[in-house]
């Protein structure tokens with residue numbers, strides 16, 4: 001007999017969408033069988049075949065949790081458990097998550113839906129789930145100790161409420177939060193509008209992902225949970241570049257991207273080649289009078305920002321966090337800046353004392369990407385990612401928006417690198433070079449230089465005699 005798990009896996013391989021299937025009356029009395037997903041690939045949108053219809057989202061390097069209908073109630077089953085997440089090819093992390101993955105699956109419902117979520121705890125410690133941003137009865141808010149007893153290991157709890165307002169929300173534990181969020185426990189929740197909404201536009205592509213961060217030493221697997229701010233892996237849905245899938249769209253598609261921040265710092269998210277509007281927060285859609293065009297929007301801790309734009313420029317457009325140390329992977333950062341320092345000869349001398357000594361960064365850090373230095377097993381390279389013109393020298397929170405004329409509607413597959421029309425790529429100039437014109441005043445400071453050297457001032461230094469020692 002094919003289990004739900006097998007069914008889901010097969011459907012994913014076939015590239016088809018999966019939806020909740022009909023279940024017998026007897027089965028409805030029991031818990032919905034949990035659906036587990038272990039692939040880190042971006043799954044195709046889960047087109048609803050029960051309940052009210054909507055335009056599903058695509059979770060970057062993630063998936064949407066199938067549900068079943070039970071007497072008009074949408075039932076989901078989340079399993080909190082230890083998971084192994086491939087954060088980038090060649091680098092796996094031992095995290096905690098839901099249903100085989102960190103982050104957990106995206107939950108998609110429709111405004112007005114009655115939702116029942118079973119939560120089974122397979123962690124070694126108690127947990128709970130807080131439904132960030134939702135309007136719900138106080139006892140469903142998920143703060144362990146305040147709104148409910150914590151869910152002990154091995155126990156299953158039931159949450160039930162009506163998804164009252166449309167928007168983008170998050171879910172995460174509200175019990176031993178610092179540990180459980182540092183271990184990767186979080187997920188997205190989308191409530192689609194039940195009818196045409198004056199502030200929610202229809203779009204052709206709707207993406208979502210969470211910003212998260214980990215502190216995993218090179219060569220190890222488990223995050224350090226006591227880290228407060230100094231994380232070394234900056235990820236989107238627990239993936240780091242070059243492990244983050246590209247966002248593939250068709251030319252002139254209207255695109256929405258929902259970005260939630262469950263890290264401990266803010267992330268200015270920047271899109272190249274297009275301007276976008278912030279059309280929503282976790283408080284709901286923004287009034288039209290508050291929208292203006294941006295190319296970067298800051299997503300603060302515990303916030304969600306929903307951006308929308310018309311993808312009307314063909315190409316491969318960088319899309320990333322604008323903090324430059326968030327587009328790098330694990331590295332020791334107590335390295336002095338050595339740009340401009342000539343090391344010739346010094347490395348050899350040090351090598352006789354420390355055989356593996358390597359001089360870093362005397363011409364900037366870009367050399368690091370070409371050095372291919374030996375690194376411990378299970379370590380993400382610091383800056384990498386091969387592009388059509390060489391190394392992209394990026395890591396962490398970086399991906400690419402691919403806009404293509406011939407991308408089919410509904411096709412989310414990667415179209416490969418953009419083929420630039422002839423004469424539209426920056427290239428080396430090979431003509432004659434003129435001497436650069438310089439300002440005579442050199443430096444243009446507000447305090448102009450004295451042209452004539454000033455007369456030296458005579459300074460008389462009197463050495464204290466030994467008799468003055470005690471003064």
Ligand SMILES: [Cu+2]
Pocket residue numbers: 234266267268321322323326397
């Ligand atoms: Cu950032």
